[in-house]
Amino acid sequence: MSSLPNGLANDLLTFKTIFISIFLEALPFILLGVLSSSLVQLFVSEKLISRLVPRNPVLGILFACFFGVLFPICECGMVPVIRRLIAKGMPVYIAVVFILSGPILNPVVFFATYTAFRSRPEVLYSRMGLAFLAALIIGLIMYRFIRYQPLRWNLDSLYQEDENRSVQHQGWTGKTTSLFMHMSNEFFEMSKYLTLGALITALIHTFVNTGQLMAYGNGPLSSHLMMGAFAYILSICSTSDAFVASSFTGTFATGSLITFLVLGPMLDFKGTLMLLSVFKTKFVMTLGAIILIVVLTLSIGWDQLFLRSFS
Structure with a gap:
């Protein structure tokens, strides 16, 4: 069996190194x-969460912005939970x-x-701050302008279905079994998209002309549009997308990395499909447009105004 040409062998080694490093860095998270x-x-009642939500619309939106601090659920598991909360009366x-x-x-x-941006704290705080502000603005827009019922299904049937299937009525054996089944299913779902994201990222770094990529990656508008498109297509879980974004440091402007880190968990291909399973198409398209405009x-x-000074 003939050996590979030196150039191709080096490219494959580079590809393998980048792919494995991204995957292994993200795996613990x-x-x-x-x-x-x-x-x-599986163990926190949606009724408890519903009781915690303030009745005042503005206070309710502010509370919802801090929801992740209290209940760390990635976007892969968020839609099923929200579906049940709406069925139980959440606006x-x-x-x-x-x-x-x-x-x-x-x-x-x-x-x-x-961990991914240990030497770039401005990325961490910009991600968290802009995500909070974007969610707040979008929530206020939805409250002010969305007046129709956007769910695909009847609320009463949703509530009855979720009551029948609720794990809260199971014993500890059933809950433990459900916990491990849920962990297994979600791990394979999340790792599938991480693998795809790491694969595409490694291919880009190995085979795409770096000089040409940097020309787009530092444009005041093109860099944001390109990283926004990457975020939508790659559909990487928010627990691991920072490691993919960090691999583009030096190639793309810092601000466009923030676009990737904020837009991806809010609007990606996988999430769009999940939203379409719960909400009407018109609502999902409207929400997607609002997210895109606000985040960009x-x-x-x-x-x-701020990040260019760190470049």
């Missing part, structure tokens, strides 16, 4: 995220804020982003 998500989803605009803020504003993602406006503005 995926496991921690899976455990946290499973514990919350849709507050549920939307939960979906947007929870996957970013939680301790697991905070620590993962800190905030991240581009923050980049120009």
Whole structure:
């Protein structure tokens, strides 16, 4: 069997090194995220969360923005939880804020982003601050302008279905079994997208012309659009996306990395499909457009006003 040409062999070694390093760096945080998500989803009552939500719309939105700090659930497990909360009476605009803020504003993602950008603290604090502000603005927009019922299914049937299937009525044996089953299912779901993201990232770093990529990666608008597109397509879980973003440091402007880190957990291909299973198409398209406009406006503005000074 003939050996590979030196150039191709070096490229394959580079590809393998980048792929493995991204995956292994993110793996502990995926496991921690899976455990946290499973514990919350199976052992915390949605009725308890509903009782905690203030009745005042503004206070309710603010509470929802901090939901991730209290209950660390990534976007992979957020939609099923929100579906049950809506069935039990939570206003849709507050549920939307939960979906947007929870996957970013939680301790697991905070620590993962800190680890990935240990020498770039401005990335960590910009991600958390802009995610909070974006979720707050989007929540207020949804409260003010969305007046129709956006769910695909009847609330009464949803409530009855969730009551029948609720793990809260199981014994400890059933809960433990459900916990491990949920952890297993969510781990494979999350690792699938991490593997795809690490694969595409390694391919880009290995085979794409770095000089050409940097030309787009440092443009005041093109860099944000490109990283936003990457975030949507790659659909990487928020517990591991920081490690993919950190691999583009030096190639893309810092502000565009923030776009990737904020937009991805709020709006990606995988999440769009999950939202379409719960909400009407019109609502999902409207929400997606609002998320895109708000996040890009905030991240581009923050980049120009503040982050460029760190470049």
